[in-house]
Amino acid sequence: MRVLLARRLDEPLPASDAVALEEHLKGCPACRGTAHDYAAQRDQLRALATPPPPRDLWARTSTALDHEVTHGRRRPATVVLGSMASLGVVLALVAAQAGLIPTLGPKGAVAATPIAVLPQPVAYITRQGNEITIYQEQVSEICPAPAFDCTSRPADATPLMRVDSSDEPSDLALGPDGRLVITGRDSEGHVTYSVLELPATSEASASPSGPQTSGSPGHTPSVTSTTHPSASPTPTATRSSGPSGSSAPSAVIIPPPSPSDAPTPAPAHATPILTGVSAAGAPAAWSPDGTMLAFSAMPADGTRGPDIYVWRPGEAVAHALTKDHRSWFASWAGGRILVSRVAASPVKGAAKSPPASASPTAAAPSIETVLIDPLDRSARTVKLADAWLPSVDPSGRFVIYYRGPLERDGAMLRSAEGKLVLADWRVLDPYAPAPSPSAAAPAASPAAAASGVSAPTGPAATAVPSAPAAGDTVAPVASAGSTAAATRSAPPNASSTPTAPPDGAAFAPLILATPGDRIADWLVRWSPDGSVYGLWVTRTPDSETGVLLVAPTSATGEVQPDLLPPTPALRAFSLGRAHAAWVAPTDSQDDELRLVTWGPTGNGGVRIRQVGTGTLAF
């Protein structure tokens, strides 16, 4: 019906469609509202002011044309001496220069010479019907940048593993020992966390993406799923049949695809470790040593807020580490779990966090950042005011977090018109050695003020006694008042000039420059050594399509050249030491799996293959 409503604005509908539409509108108030909206927005559009061109536009254009005539790239001799074939080449080149022919399109491939590289493993997962399929490919040839099409890949990929599932996966976390944790949601919106053991060999090599730390806003992705058909509507755990875990992580390589004539592997089953929940906070992630999984979830019916859950290989189910119902998993920081916690009483309505948190009258969610040791359950407050879902790199050097307003969406909190900040984690880590007296920071240094970062006060300042027994709640570590006090000591508007690093920090915080003013969702992944970060951002709520940026970190905070300039990408991507893989959206039904490499491996990229909608790289 919306199609007809929209189309009738552009052209007269066939009589039968027009009559049917009018009949439908009579009995459909919502449709009449839509029709009214379409007409109103058309009027608004047409009422927009027309921006006048600058007066010097012709002068500038004329000069540019003169320059083109004089120094243009068309060479008459080429046409004079050329045959019809070369004329065609010239016209193609001119058209390509004019942007009329995509230089990287599948039919307009640039003739670049492939570069042989060390095999780069790329894994991805697809879903069709009641089955998800895991693929793994080795990429040993890339194209020199910026080409992607210089080499042809095998037409078909051989599945590594098939898994029975009626649900759709949304997030994947691959542990160093080959355990793949799948977050998925069924048709009713219930999320299941499941564990799948991928085939492994004893050959030592890096896992496809290695241990990663990631962060994302606290909302259930629009495409999520369970991987087990028996998801229960209430938070329950199902016995795991997984083998005992090893505390010593071993590097695993996924074997290359079997020959095409090999028997198709029988569907496997993922083992659910928590079912019937809604995902919250950052995606599930393995500890850097691969011995423990952490994530946050809440009852699917939204009767209470999220808690942190942990799971170790060999355990039957995931168990709650917190029971305060207001803890969002953010990332691992070494062997501890970084948590974003709503410190104040439940919030009603949307709220603007950073500025309003200092206002005694504002009903804003006061956010505190807490670092919890999952072994002894001790917790310390991180002096990181107004940060949301901070993600610490595996080396413990950098942190990326959201700072800005948070909006309520049911039990979820959504980021909005804020900024992503890249800061020095070492000065924030409450477990880090106490700074020397000479490095003691004043409470409101400009940089700390601007980023909402307060100077560390030493590891013992906010320590919370550990809970005595398993299952106890980890107590809130700071009251709303203490958080507000910390914020007031470092007002966010204290500086309007370029900042210096906070005392003890190697560099001043950086903010992500975005042309828009909204960060609806984001995802951070780090290379295993923390030398590279990948950042996926979207401005559209519930969108799986955004922009991916890959860049090296810098010990001095200097902005480094991108390894992958901002490029359209779906949410799931993987990041290794020397490569990144992602799914690029296309105008056609299929998307494209792409890979870039850098460093000693060689700088370049390759279009691996077309993949179906919903493919996740990991």
Add this chain to the structure above:
Amino acid sequence: MAIAEAAVGVAAVTRDRATARAYVEQLFRQHHAEIYAYLARMLRDPELAADLAQETFVKAYRAFDSLEDPARGRAWLYQIAGRTALDELRRRRIVRFVPWVGESQGVAESAEDTALQQRVSGELERALAVVPPRQRQALLLAELHDLTGLELAEAMGVSHVAARALLTRARESLRQALTVERAATAEREGRREREPQRHDARGPKDER
């Protein structure tokens, strides 16, 4: 003989280039204002729009040979401008981390006030910015630049049916984006009402 043929060839090419230059000048006279407006609306950046408008006409000059029917020059020009804008949007969607230069609450409030004063157009502009670029192109070309169905298809580089489908999706995307923007505006206004003291305190200062 060969030299003579080459000379004739050079003359022909020179004439073609002169024709191309004259044709592009004519296109500029007729369409530069609408091309600039189109780019300004796509990019929301007047300076960049001017740069890309210039680039559009230079590209038109370079690609003159690919124009099969000069009578369809307008749609052809929109196609070049649209691709130029999309290329630019792809490059600058998300930039990168940059040094923090601080921010002032006062500036933020002033910007908010400005947006509220221009609420309707501001909402529409922001909603348009959220609409995917290809859909935004279709919407702008159809509604503001009055391209016919065939011109729209040609400018978008797709079939007539595909262009119509894009336009339909664009209308729905804009409707949803406007709904979000209006809710955000209502929320901001509600917040302002809940925090009268802050505005009262700033008001007299602004009047001075």
